[in-house]
Amino acid sequence: AEKPFLKDLKAGGTVSADLELTNNGADWMLSGHCLWKGGELVSDAYGFSFLGIDLDLPVFYQRPKAQGSQRSIEGSLFIRDMTLPLLPKQSLSLQMDSRPNLLSVRGPITMELPGGTIQLGPLAWKNPILAAPSIETSVSVDDVKLNPLLSEIWSRPVTGIIKGKLDPVRVDGDALSGKGDLTAELFGGKIILSDIRASGIFSSVPVFRLNARLQDLRLAELTTGTSFGKIEGLLRGSVTDLEIANGQPQRFNLLLETFKEKGIDQKISVRAIDNISQIGGGQSAFVGITGIFSSLFREFSYEKIGVRASLQNDVFSINGTIKEGGTEYLVKKGGLTGVNIINQNPDN
Numbered sequence: 329a330e331k332p333f334l335k336d337l338k339a340g341g342t343v344s345a346d347l348e349l350t351n352n353g354a355d356w357m358l359s360g361h362c363l364w365k366g367g368e369l370v371s372d373a374y375g376f377s378f379l380g381i382d383l384d385l386p387v388f389y390q391r392p393k394a395q396g397s398q399r400s401i402e403g404s405l406f407i408r409d410m411t412l413p414l415l416p417k418q419s420l421s422l423q424m425d426s427r428p429n430l431l432s433v434r435g436p437i438t439m440e441l442p443g444g445t446i447q448l449g450p451l452a453w454k455n456p457i458l459a460a461p462s463i464e465t466s467v468s469v470d471d472v473k474l475n476p477l478l479s480e481i482w483s484r485p486v487t488g489i490i491k492g493k494l495d496p497v498r499v500d501g502d503a504l505s506g507k508g509d510l511t512a513e514l515f516g517g518k519i520i521l522s523d524i525r526a527s528g529i530f531s532s533v534p535v536f537r538l539n540a541r542l543q544d545l546r547l548a549e550l551t552t553g554t555s556f557g558k559i560e561g562l563l564r565g566s567v568t569d570l571e572i573a574n575g576q577p578q579r580f581n582l583l584l585e586t587f588k589e590k591g592i593d594q595k596i597s598v599r600a601i602d603n604i605s606q607i608g609g610g611q612s613a614f615v616g617i618t619g620i621f622s623s624l625f626r627e628f629s630y631e632k633i634g635v636r637a638s639l640q641n642d643v644f645s646i647n648g649t650i651k652e653g654g655t656e657y658l659v660k661k662g663g664l665t666g667v668n669i670i671n672q673n674p675d676n
Contacts, residue, residue, distance in 0.1 A: 332532040333374055341367030341381060357390040357428075358457075359401060380408025386426035389457045400425045414477060416440055431456045436468070443473025443489075460502075466495035467506065474514055484553055488514030494524065502530045516546035517563075533574050540567040547586070557600030560593045561586045561633070582637040585649060586630075594662060595627045604633075604658055605669050607646060631662035645676050 347360035367381030386403035407420040418440050424433045435449025451465040474488040490513070494506035504526040512519040518541075525537040547559040565584040570577065586594065634649030635658055648671045650657040659669035 336371050336373040338370040359388045375413045377411045378407050382406040388426040390428045400427045429455050441472050442476030463499040464496050467497050468493045503527050504529050515549040517544035535573045537571050557597040559600050560595040579640050584635045586633045594630050596630050597627045628667045629662040631660040633659050
């Protein structure tokens with residue numbers, strides 16, 4: 329009941345243990361080995377499986393105030409076939425040792441991704457016998473290709489890589505946090521992910537949190553071929569306090585603004601204008617005479633696009649960042665054939 333994911337878990341293999349308990353009045357110590365041979369651990373609901381598990385887990389626990397021992401106990405883990413979400417099937421081999429109230433895994437641990445590899449560790453697990461884990465490690469990502477990772481959620485091929493390092497990465501109970509940045513180089517610019525956190529990671533609906541900075545993204549690469557419509561120009565912005573639960577955003581603060589750069593056109597298609605205007609006013613921009621006028625053009629020039637939006641407690645609001653003469657613009661026109669998109673309901 330406390331850990332819903334256990335309901336679906338299928339386990340197999342042979343488990344044994346050889347442990348020694350030493351007691352000296354109020355102080356006591358537990359040491360030895362726990363063994364798991366021919367093991368398997370499978371969850372269809374969460375999409376992971378571990379087959380051919382051969383585990384020699386070193387155990388070394390004593391009362392926190394007891395006099396510490398300097399010796400350590402060696403152990404190992406081998407998994408023949410490991411499958412995790414977004415990862416190809418692969419094997420895993422680890423060496424570990426246990427000291428009083430501390431289990432250490434020697435690193436780095438290399439894991440294969442569809443577009444490259446990541447490295448974990450070394451890893452330190454404090455008080456592994458206790459119910460709430462306290463784990464510290466690091467994650468290094470070195471030029472991993474993005475297209476294999478995004479192919480399931482992005483309809484067009486994406487050329488780009490992600491790299492960076494999170495150090496340390498900590499798991500405390502069911503909460504995860506990572507210090508550092510991951511940088512995705514795509515759409516001609518960069519998306520920098522930071523303050524990566526998660527809560528309820530062992531629950532049925534974990535919540536993931538992060539901040540992101542958008543630097544010099546080419547809108548043409550981002551929007552060409554999408555149902556939203558094509559926009560040309562360069563984009564900067566940020567997403568702060570983003571929370572994602574069950575694959576859906578439940579909270580964020582978003583800022584998006586274009587900026588001029590020599591040699592880069594600033595144009596927006598009729599379809600994109602229509603979609604943005606419906607966000608700002610709830611109806612199509614091209615009705616009546618404007619509909620006839622727009623049929624003569626495929627795109628318009630613009631001076632700037634600026635959008636600020638937020639989602640919190642199921643309430644979504646959107647505003648333009650360009651304000652002139654009491655009017656709030658989502659898109660400010662450029663030239664004689666440009667089109668202004670005005671936020672008709674600033675207090676939405």
